[in-house]
Amino acid sequence: MRVLHVITGLGVGGAEQQLRLLLRHLPMGGDVVTLTNPGAVAEGIRRDGHRVAHLGMAGNRDLGALPRLARLIRDGGYDLVHTHLYRACVYGRTAARMAGVRAVVATEHSLGAARIEGRPLTPSARALYLASERLGGATVAVSATVARRLREWGVPASRIALIPNGIEPARFRFQPAARRRARALLGLPQDAFVIGGVGRLVPDKRFDVLLRALAAVPQARLLLVGDGPERPALRRLARELGVADRVVATGERDGAVADGSGTEPGLPALLAAMDVFVSPSREEAFGLAVLEALAAGLPVRHVTCPAVDELPATAAPGARRVGPGVPELVAELRALKAANPSRQPVPAAVRRYDVARGAERLTAVYEAVLGRTSRPRRAARLPSQPASCPPAPAPR
Helix, strand or coil: CCEEEEECCCCCCHHHHHHHHHHHHCCCCCEEEECCCCCHHHHHHHHCCCCEEECCCCCCCCCCHHHHHHHHHHHHCCCEEEEECHHHHHHHHHHHHHCCCCCEEEEECCECCCEECCEECCHHHHHHHHHHHCCCCEEEECCHHHHHHHHHHCCCHHHEEECCCCECHHHHCCCHHHHHHHHHHHCCCCCCCEEEEECCCCHHHCHHHHHHHHHCCCCCEEEEEECCCCHHHHHHHHHHHCCHHHEEEEECCCCCCCCCCCCCCCHHHHHHHCCEEEECCCCCCCCHHHHHHHHCCCCEEECCCHHHHCCCHHHCCCEEECCCCHHHHHHHHHHHHHHCCCCCCCCHHHHHCEHHHHHHHHHHHHHHHHHHHHCCCCCCCCCCCCCCCCCCCCCC
């Protein structure tokens, strides 16, 4: 089975990292084409032994990308096309049909209630998405919350496969030596109380709330991992709040350096340097960063995280949901600082979301879609939702 993955970009981000992980575990591997931005994750995928092509798409309305992508699909002799992220789904599904490939799977990574991939969800964006969705064979939802939203949009339940995102748990296992080295490299005192945040620096992530909370927790430090358009605004806010000297912003990092042995520690070593992890975002499609923090043994405070919120409380006892305002977060952080929390056992939620399990289920989806398109008279069905995954919660 020859599979081509089409993704909007390959900078450091949750969907991009997830694609790299899946390629490591899918039995058939696959090639990748990125419409734009062949960034750090593209280099990582190449190092892992997969081919990556850059389509050079100029913008959302670069219709010339369609024939270029269709030609690439046709010339590659691919049996199945798997698209990731909104623009890649719209263009990739269409190009696959133009190339004569009917076996198309899409993964919906970032569908919110009113936004998709950080952009407002307009009626025209929704209509275009639904029109292209009909050209595919299945849509993968990364959480029960996303599956529910897809059904509310009008995507038939029979075309939706629930396959949660996953991680490689061992990569994030806490190492005391990595903690000491990462703190030394970052200029963080070994005995400091360090609050952590990871994600794209965009308004939806609400890292401004984290800065305001930091200002009310004396002597605490903030380790912020990520980059994005909000970085200058967050830097200004830190100065206005008088906490700039207590903030370390590392920029983008991935999980490639696990032990902190390099001059720029990777994400696992940065998580090791933290004492508590905070996710202040009001809306998440899954919450991959929370899961990585739990794998590192960190106590977690989050506003919303489907990966955890859709499970019984016993699956992630170290994670606690908090309100979206600053005062409640401040109270939680002060309590944690006073308690001087130690590393916690890796919870059941982390084992549940091992990426190898997701790769197995995705392979079954591929086979089902290929079966339907190559043998139309023989019914091929998507794998049913596993018993261990709860049904999507009812709309509130």
